[in-house]
Amino acid sequence: MSTYSIKDLEQLSGIKAHTLRIWEQRYSLLNPKRTDTNIRYYDDEDLKLILNVALLNDNGFKISKIASMRMEEIREEVVKLTDRSLTHDDQIHALTISMIEMDEERFDKVLSGNIQKLGFEQTMLNIIYPFMSKIGVLWQTGAINPAQEHFISNLVRQKLIVAIDKQTSQEGGKKFLLFLPEGELHEISILFASYLIKSKGHRVIYLGQSTPNDDLLAVYKIHEPEYLVTIITTSPASEYVQDYINALSERFSKSKIIVSGYQVIGQDIKLPSNVFQMNYIRDIKQFLEEIVLIPQEK
Incomplete structure:
Protein backbone atom coordinates (compact mmCIF):
# COMPACT_ATOMS: atom_id res chain seq x y z
CA MET A 1 0.00 0.00 0.00
CA ALA A 163 -4.33 2.42 -33.92
CA ILE A 164 -0.96 2.30 -35.70
CA ASP A 165 -1.76 -1.06 -37.27
CA LYS A 166 -4.84 0.46 -38.91
CA GLN A 167 -2.76 3.08 -40.77
CA THR A 168 -1.24 2.40 -44.18
CA SER A 169 1.63 4.00 -46.03
CA GLN A 170 1.12 5.57 -49.44
CA GLU A 171 3.16 5.63 -52.60
CA GLY A 172 5.36 8.71 -52.51
CA GLY A 173 5.53 8.84 -48.71
CA LYS A 174 8.82 9.64 -47.03
CA LYS A 175 10.79 7.23 -44.85
CA PHE A 176 10.97 7.97 -41.12
CA LEU A 177 13.24 6.02 -38.78
CA LEU A 178 11.90 6.18 -35.22
CA PHE A 179 13.94 5.11 -32.20
CA LEU A 180 14.72 5.84 -28.56
CA PRO A 181 18.32 6.24 -27.35
CA GLU A 182 20.02 3.40 -25.54
CA GLY A 183 18.61 3.20 -22.00
CA GLU A 184 15.48 5.20 -22.87
CA LEU A 185 12.27 3.26 -22.14
CA HIS A 186 9.51 5.92 -22.23
CA GLU A 187 7.76 4.84 -25.42
CA ILE A 188 4.35 6.56 -25.50
CA SER A 189 5.44 9.73 -27.32
CA ILE A 190 7.45 7.92 -29.99
CA LEU A 191 4.55 5.53 -30.59
CA PHE A 192 2.16 8.44 -31.04
CA ALA A 193 4.64 10.06 -33.41
CA SER A 194 4.60 6.79 -35.37
CA TYR A 195 0.80 6.95 -35.52
CA LEU A 196 0.79 10.55 -36.77
CA ILE A 197 3.45 9.88 -39.39
CA LYS A 198 1.70 6.78 -40.75
CA SER A 199 -1.68 8.56 -40.71
CA LYS A 200 -0.19 11.06 -43.19
CA GLY A 201 0.79 8.25 -45.54
CA HIS A 202 4.50 8.11 -44.77
CA ARG A 203 6.53 4.97 -44.10
CA VAL A 204 7.77 4.23 -40.57
CA ILE A 205 10.72 2.05 -39.66
CA TYR A 206 10.16 1.61 -35.92
CA LEU A 207 12.99 0.48 -33.64
CA GLY A 208 11.41 1.47 -30.33
CA GLN A 209 13.00 1.44 -26.89
CA SER A 210 16.70 1.53 -26.01
CA THR A 211 18.22 1.27 -29.50
CA PRO A 212 21.98 0.56 -29.50
CA ASN A 213 23.95 2.97 -31.68
CA ASP A 214 25.40 0.19 -33.86
CA ASP A 215 21.93 -1.25 -34.53
CA LEU A 216 20.62 2.20 -35.42
CA LEU A 217 23.43 2.69 -37.92
CA ALA A 218 22.90 -0.78 -39.45
CA VAL A 219 19.18 -0.14 -40.04
CA TYR A 220 19.90 3.35 -41.37
CA LYS A 221 22.27 1.95 -44.01
CA ILE A 222 19.62 -0.49 -45.21
CA HIS A 223 16.70 1.94 -45.45
CA GLU A 224 18.40 5.34 -45.90
CA PRO A 225 15.46 7.29 -44.41
CA GLU A 226 14.95 10.98 -45.10
CA TYR A 227 14.05 11.61 -41.45
CA LEU A 228 15.04 10.31 -38.02
CA VAL A 229 12.84 10.94 -34.97
CA THR A 230 13.86 10.44 -31.35
CA ILE A 231 12.60 11.55 -27.94
CA ILE A 232 14.94 11.94 -24.98
CA THR A 233 13.13 11.77 -21.65
CA THR A 234 15.66 10.30 -19.21
CA SER A 235 18.52 8.85 -21.24
CA PRO A 236 21.13 10.02 -22.00
CA ALA A 237 21.51 12.16 -18.88
CA SER A 238 21.26 15.92 -19.33
CA GLU A 239 25.02 16.52 -19.32
CA TYR A 240 25.45 14.15 -22.28
CA VAL A 241 22.50 15.24 -24.44
CA GLN A 242 24.45 17.84 -26.43
CA ASP A 243 27.16 15.30 -27.30
CA TYR A 244 24.53 12.74 -28.24
CA ILE A 245 22.74 15.14 -30.59
CA ASN A 246 26.03 16.24 -32.15
CA ALA A 247 26.94 12.59 -32.79
CA LEU A 248 23.56 11.92 -34.41
CA SER A 249 24.00 14.94 -36.65
CA GLU A 250 27.43 13.83 -37.82
CA ARG A 251 26.59 10.16 -38.25
CA PHE A 252 23.35 10.82 -40.16
CA SER A 253 24.31 14.03 -41.92
CA LYS A 254 22.24 13.27 -45.04
CA SER A 255 18.97 13.09 -43.08
CA LYS A 256 16.88 15.53 -41.10
CA ILE A 257 16.73 14.65 -37.41
CA ILE A 258 13.75 15.54 -35.20
CA VAL A 259 14.39 15.57 -31.44
CA SER A 260 12.12 16.20 -28.48
CA GLY A 261 11.62 15.20 -24.84
CA TYR A 262 12.24 16.54 -21.34
CA GLN A 263 16.02 16.44 -21.78
CA VAL A 264 15.75 18.66 -24.87
CA ILE A 265 12.84 21.05 -24.42
CA GLY A 266 13.78 24.20 -22.52
CA GLN A 267 17.43 23.16 -22.28
CA ASP A 268 20.39 25.11 -23.58
CA ILE A 269 20.98 22.80 -26.54
CA LYS A 270 22.74 24.07 -29.65
CA LEU A 271 21.14 22.34 -32.62
CA PRO A 272 23.23 21.41 -35.66
CA SER A 273 21.83 22.49 -39.05
CA ASN A 274 20.15 19.15 -39.80
CA VAL A 275 18.55 18.78 -36.33
CA PHE A 276 15.11 20.21 -35.52
CA GLN A 277 13.50 20.49 -32.09
CA MET A 278 9.83 19.67 -31.49
CA ASN A 279 8.48 21.27 -28.31
CA TYR A 280 5.07 19.64 -28.47
CA ILE A 281 3.66 16.58 -30.21
CA ARG A 282 1.41 18.97 -32.15
CA ASP A 283 4.56 20.36 -33.78
CA ILE A 284 5.13 17.13 -35.66
CA LYS A 285 1.62 17.40 -37.13
CA GLN A 286 2.49 20.80 -38.58
CA PHE A 287 5.84 19.49 -39.77
CA LEU A 288 4.12 16.59 -41.56
CA GLU A 289 1.58 18.85 -43.21
CA GLU A 290 4.44 20.69 -44.92
CA ILE A 291 5.72 17.47 -46.49
CA VAL A 292 3.99 16.84 -49.80
CA LEU A 293 3.51 13.27 -50.94
CA ILE A 294 5.13 12.81 -54.33
CA PRO A 295 3.18 10.53 -56.71
CA GLN A 296 5.33 7.65 -57.93
CA GLU A 297 5.63 6.88 -61.63
CA LYS A 298 4.14 3.57 -62.68
Whole structure:
Protein backbone atom coordinates (compact mmCIF):
# COMPACT_ATOMS: atom_id res chain seq x y z
CA MET A 1 0.00 0.00 0.00
CA SER A 2 1.29 3.46 -0.90
CA THR A 3 1.44 6.37 1.52
CA TYR A 4 0.84 10.02 0.69
CA SER A 5 1.45 13.38 2.29
CA ILE A 6 -1.19 16.08 2.17
CA LYS A 7 0.91 17.77 -0.53
CA ASP A 8 0.65 14.58 -2.62
CA LEU A 9 -3.14 14.70 -2.25
CA GLU A 10 -3.08 18.34 -3.32
CA GLN A 11 -1.06 17.55 -6.44
CA LEU A 12 -3.19 14.59 -7.45
CA SER A 13 -6.60 16.11 -6.75
CA GLY A 14 -6.01 19.80 -7.43
CA ILE A 15 -7.53 20.70 -4.04
CA LYS A 16 -5.40 22.97 -1.87
CA ALA A 17 -3.92 21.41 1.25
CA HIS A 18 -5.55 24.14 3.35
CA THR A 19 -8.98 23.19 1.99
CA LEU A 20 -8.32 19.49 2.61
CA ARG A 21 -7.50 20.22 6.24
CA ILE A 22 -10.72 22.23 6.66
CA TRP A 23 -12.77 19.39 5.15
CA GLU A 24 -10.97 16.94 7.41
CA GLN A 25 -11.76 18.96 10.54
CA ARG A 26 -15.29 20.03 9.63
CA TYR A 27 -16.64 16.89 7.95
CA SER A 28 -14.21 14.16 9.11
CA LEU A 29 -13.76 13.49 5.41
CA LEU A 30 -10.26 12.05 5.76
CA ASN A 31 -8.71 9.84 8.36
CA PRO A 32 -4.95 10.50 8.46
CA LYS A 33 -2.64 7.97 10.06
CA ARG A 34 0.59 8.71 11.88
CA THR A 35 4.04 7.20 11.64
CA ASP A 36 6.04 6.13 14.68
CA THR A 37 7.57 9.61 14.63
CA ASN A 38 4.08 11.21 14.63
CA ILE A 39 4.14 12.37 10.99
CA ARG A 40 0.70 12.40 9.36
CA TYR A 41 0.15 10.38 6.18
CA TYR A 42 -2.71 9.10 4.03
CA ASP A 43 -3.27 5.76 2.31
CA ASP A 44 -4.74 4.58 -1.00
CA GLU A 45 -8.30 4.67 0.32
CA ASP A 46 -7.90 8.30 1.38
CA LEU A 47 -6.51 9.19 -2.05
CA LYS A 48 -9.30 7.42 -3.94
CA LEU A 49 -11.87 9.16 -1.77
CA ILE A 50 -10.45 12.64 -2.27
CA LEU A 51 -10.12 12.14 -6.05
CA ASN A 52 -13.80 11.22 -6.24
CA VAL A 53 -14.76 14.08 -3.93
CA ALA A 54 -12.79 16.57 -6.03
CA LEU A 55 -14.54 15.46 -9.22
CA LEU A 56 -18.01 15.75 -7.70
CA ASN A 57 -17.20 19.09 -6.07
CA ASP A 58 -15.93 20.47 -9.38
CA ASN A 59 -19.25 19.52 -10.93
CA GLY A 60 -21.52 21.30 -8.48
CA PHE A 61 -21.88 18.87 -5.58
CA LYS A 62 -21.62 20.69 -2.24
CA ILE A 63 -19.01 19.29 0.11
CA SER A 64 -21.62 18.94 2.89
CA LYS A 65 -23.70 16.74 0.59
CA ILE A 66 -20.70 14.64 -0.46
CA ALA A 67 -19.64 14.15 3.16
CA SER A 68 -23.05 12.62 3.95
CA MET A 69 -22.87 10.10 1.09
CA ARG A 70 -21.68 6.51 1.41
CA MET A 71 -18.62 5.47 -0.58
CA GLU A 72 -20.79 3.40 -2.94
CA GLU A 73 -22.98 6.42 -3.65
CA ILE A 74 -19.96 8.63 -4.31
CA ARG A 75 -18.50 6.12 -6.74
CA GLU A 76 -21.84 5.69 -8.57
CA GLU A 77 -22.14 9.45 -9.04
CA VAL A 78 -18.57 9.68 -10.32
CA VAL A 79 -19.16 6.90 -12.87
CA LYS A 80 -22.37 8.55 -14.10
CA LEU A 81 -20.64 11.91 -14.32
CA THR A 82 -17.63 10.71 -16.32
CA ASP A 83 -19.86 8.69 -18.64
CA ARG A 84 -21.72 11.82 -19.74
CA SER A 85 -19.16 14.59 -19.23
CA LEU A 86 -17.17 15.81 -22.22
CA THR A 87 -14.82 18.15 -20.37
CA HIS A 88 -11.20 17.13 -20.70
CA ASP A 89 -10.41 17.81 -17.04
CA ASP A 90 -13.19 15.47 -15.89
CA GLN A 91 -11.94 12.69 -18.16
CA ILE A 92 -8.35 13.16 -16.95
CA HIS A 93 -9.65 12.98 -13.39
CA ALA A 94 -11.52 9.76 -14.18
CA LEU A 95 -8.35 8.23 -15.65
CA THR A 96 -6.41 9.22 -12.53
CA ILE A 97 -8.95 7.44 -10.34
CA SER A 98 -8.74 4.35 -12.56
CA MET A 99 -4.96 4.41 -12.23
CA ILE A 100 -5.02 4.64 -8.43
CA GLU A 101 -7.55 1.80 -8.24
CA MET A 102 -5.66 -0.21 -10.90
CA ASP A 103 -9.06 -0.64 -12.56
CA GLU A 104 -8.31 -1.75 -16.13
CA GLU A 105 -11.97 -2.16 -17.10
CA ARG A 106 -12.85 1.36 -15.97
CA PHE A 107 -9.77 2.87 -17.60
CA ASP A 108 -10.57 1.14 -20.89
CA LYS A 109 -14.19 2.30 -20.74
CA VAL A 110 -13.19 5.94 -20.19
CA LEU A 111 -10.55 5.82 -22.90
CA SER A 112 -12.73 4.01 -25.45
CA GLY A 113 -15.61 6.39 -24.79
CA ASN A 114 -13.43 9.39 -25.52
CA ILE A 115 -12.02 7.82 -28.67
CA GLN A 116 -15.57 7.23 -29.89
CA LYS A 117 -16.62 10.82 -29.15
CA LEU A 118 -13.47 12.74 -30.06
CA GLY A 119 -11.51 10.42 -32.33
CA PHE A 120 -8.19 8.79 -31.50
CA GLU A 121 -5.93 11.72 -32.33
CA GLN A 122 -7.87 14.31 -30.31
CA THR A 123 -8.17 11.91 -27.38
CA MET A 124 -4.40 11.51 -27.35
CA LEU A 125 -3.70 15.23 -27.69
CA ASN A 126 -6.29 16.59 -25.28
CA ILE A 127 -6.70 13.84 -22.68
CA ILE A 128 -3.97 11.19 -22.72
CA TYR A 129 -1.03 13.56 -23.15
CA PRO A 130 -2.04 15.93 -20.32
CA PHE A 131 -2.80 12.88 -18.18
CA MET A 132 0.55 11.21 -18.92
CA SER A 133 2.38 14.49 -18.21
CA LYS A 134 0.60 14.72 -14.88
CA ILE A 135 1.45 11.19 -13.77
CA GLY A 136 5.00 11.57 -15.07
CA VAL A 137 5.61 14.44 -12.66
CA LEU A 138 3.87 12.57 -9.84
CA TRP A 139 5.96 9.45 -10.49
CA GLN A 140 9.19 11.46 -10.40
CA THR A 141 8.20 13.03 -7.05
CA GLY A 142 7.14 9.67 -5.61
CA ALA A 143 3.44 10.56 -5.31
CA ILE A 144 2.55 7.43 -7.31
CA ASN A 145 4.47 4.19 -7.45
CA PRO A 146 6.16 2.66 -10.52
CA ALA A 147 3.58 -0.15 -10.72
CA GLN A 148 0.77 2.38 -11.25
CA GLU A 149 2.78 4.22 -13.91
CA HIS A 150 3.59 0.96 -15.73
CA PHE A 151 -0.03 -0.18 -15.48
CA ILE A 152 -1.30 2.93 -17.26
CA SER A 153 1.56 3.16 -19.78
CA ASN A 154 0.98 -0.41 -20.95
CA LEU A 155 -2.77 0.16 -21.43
CA VAL A 156 -2.12 3.31 -23.48
CA ARG A 157 0.60 1.49 -25.41
CA GLN A 158 -1.87 -1.24 -26.38
CA LYS A 159 -4.32 1.35 -27.74
CA LEU A 160 -1.55 3.03 -29.73
CA ILE A 161 -0.34 -0.20 -31.33
CA VAL A 162 -3.88 -1.08 -32.45
CA ALA A 163 -4.33 2.42 -33.92
CA ILE A 164 -0.96 2.30 -35.70
CA ASP A 165 -1.76 -1.06 -37.27
CA LYS A 166 -4.84 0.46 -38.91
CA GLN A 167 -2.76 3.08 -40.77
CA THR A 168 -1.24 2.40 -44.18
CA SER A 169 1.63 4.00 -46.03
CA GLN A 170 1.12 5.57 -49.44
CA GLU A 171 3.16 5.63 -52.60
CA GLY A 172 5.36 8.71 -52.51
CA GLY A 173 5.53 8.84 -48.71
CA LYS A 174 8.82 9.64 -47.03
CA LYS A 175 10.79 7.23 -44.85
CA PHE A 176 10.97 7.97 -41.12
CA LEU A 177 13.24 6.02 -38.78
CA LEU A 178 11.90 6.18 -35.22
CA PHE A 179 13.94 5.11 -32.20
CA LEU A 180 14.72 5.84 -28.56
CA PRO A 181 18.32 6.24 -27.35
CA GLU A 182 20.02 3.40 -25.54
CA GLY A 183 18.61 3.20 -22.00
CA GLU A 184 15.48 5.20 -22.87
CA LEU A 185 12.27 3.26 -22.14
CA HIS A 186 9.51 5.92 -22.23
CA GLU A 187 7.76 4.84 -25.42
CA ILE A 188 4.35 6.56 -25.50
CA SER A 189 5.44 9.73 -27.32
CA ILE A 190 7.45 7.92 -29.99
CA LEU A 191 4.55 5.53 -30.59
CA PHE A 192 2.16 8.44 -31.04
CA ALA A 193 4.64 10.06 -33.41
CA SER A 194 4.60 6.79 -35.37
CA TYR A 195 0.80 6.95 -35.52
CA LEU A 196 0.79 10.55 -36.77
CA ILE A 197 3.45 9.88 -39.39
CA LYS A 198 1.70 6.78 -40.75
CA SER A 199 -1.68 8.56 -40.71
CA LYS A 200 -0.19 11.06 -43.19
CA GLY A 201 0.79 8.25 -45.54
CA HIS A 202 4.50 8.11 -44.77
CA ARG A 203 6.53 4.97 -44.10
CA VAL A 204 7.77 4.23 -40.57
CA ILE A 205 10.72 2.05 -39.66
CA TYR A 206 10.16 1.61 -35.92
CA LEU A 207 12.99 0.48 -33.64
CA GLY A 208 11.41 1.47 -30.33
CA GLN A 209 13.00 1.44 -26.89
CA SER A 210 16.70 1.53 -26.01
CA THR A 211 18.22 1.27 -29.50
CA PRO A 212 21.98 0.56 -29.50
CA ASN A 213 23.95 2.97 -31.68
CA ASP A 214 25.40 0.19 -33.86
CA ASP A 215 21.93 -1.25 -34.53
CA LEU A 216 20.62 2.20 -35.42
CA LEU A 217 23.43 2.69 -37.92
CA ALA A 218 22.90 -0.78 -39.45
CA VAL A 219 19.18 -0.14 -40.04
CA TYR A 220 19.90 3.35 -41.37
CA LYS A 221 22.27 1.95 -44.01
CA ILE A 222 19.62 -0.49 -45.21
CA HIS A 223 16.70 1.94 -45.45
CA GLU A 224 18.40 5.34 -45.90
CA PRO A 225 15.46 7.29 -44.41
CA GLU A 226 14.95 10.98 -45.10
CA TYR A 227 14.05 11.61 -41.45
CA LEU A 228 15.04 10.31 -38.02
CA VAL A 229 12.84 10.94 -34.97
CA THR A 230 13.86 10.44 -31.35
CA ILE A 231 12.60 11.55 -27.94
CA ILE A 232 14.94 11.94 -24.98
CA THR A 233 13.13 11.77 -21.65
CA THR A 234 15.66 10.30 -19.21
CA SER A 235 18.52 8.85 -21.24
CA PRO A 236 21.13 10.02 -22.00
CA ALA A 237 21.51 12.16 -18.88
CA SER A 238 21.26 15.92 -19.33
CA GLU A 239 25.02 16.52 -19.32
CA TYR A 240 25.45 14.15 -22.28
CA VAL A 241 22.50 15.24 -24.44
CA GLN A 242 24.45 17.84 -26.43
CA ASP A 243 27.16 15.30 -27.30
CA TYR A 244 24.53 12.74 -28.24
CA ILE A 245 22.74 15.14 -30.59
CA ASN A 246 26.03 16.24 -32.15
CA ALA A 247 26.94 12.59 -32.79
CA LEU A 248 23.56 11.92 -34.41
CA SER A 249 24.00 14.94 -36.65
CA GLU A 250 27.43 13.83 -37.82
CA ARG A 251 26.59 10.16 -38.25
CA PHE A 252 23.35 10.82 -40.16
CA SER A 253 24.31 14.03 -41.92
CA LYS A 254 22.24 13.27 -45.04
CA SER A 255 18.97 13.09 -43.08
CA LYS A 256 16.88 15.53 -41.10
CA ILE A 257 16.73 14.65 -37.41
CA ILE A 258 13.75 15.54 -35.20
CA VAL A 259 14.39 15.57 -31.44
CA SER A 260 12.12 16.20 -28.48
CA GLY A 261 11.62 15.20 -24.84
CA TYR A 262 12.24 16.54 -21.34
CA GLN A 263 16.02 16.44 -21.78
CA VAL A 264 15.75 18.66 -24.87
CA ILE A 265 12.84 21.05 -24.42
CA GLY A 266 13.78 24.20 -22.52
CA GLN A 267 17.43 23.16 -22.28
CA ASP A 268 20.39 25.11 -23.58
CA ILE A 269 20.98 22.80 -26.54
CA LYS A 270 22.74 24.07 -29.65
CA LEU A 271 21.14 22.34 -32.62
CA PRO A 272 23.23 21.41 -35.66
CA SER A 273 21.83 22.49 -39.05
CA ASN A 274 20.15 19.15 -39.80
CA VAL A 275 18.55 18.78 -36.33
CA PHE A 276 15.11 20.21 -35.52
CA GLN A 277 13.50 20.49 -32.09
CA MET A 278 9.83 19.67 -31.49
CA ASN A 279 8.48 21.27 -28.31
CA TYR A 280 5.07 19.64 -28.47
CA ILE A 281 3.66 16.58 -30.21
CA ARG A 282 1.41 18.97 -32.15
CA ASP A 283 4.56 20.36 -33.78
CA ILE A 284 5.13 17.13 -35.66
CA LYS A 285 1.62 17.40 -37.13
CA GLN A 286 2.49 20.80 -38.58
CA PHE A 287 5.84 19.49 -39.77
CA LEU A 288 4.12 16.59 -41.56
CA GLU A 289 1.58 18.85 -43.21
CA GLU A 290 4.44 20.69 -44.92
CA ILE A 291 5.72 17.47 -46.49
CA VAL A 292 3.99 16.84 -49.80
CA LEU A 293 3.51 13.27 -50.94
CA ILE A 294 5.13 12.81 -54.33
CA PRO A 295 3.18 10.53 -56.71
CA GLN A 296 5.33 7.65 -57.93
CA GLU A 297 5.63 6.88 -61.63
CA LYS A 298 4.14 3.57 -62.68
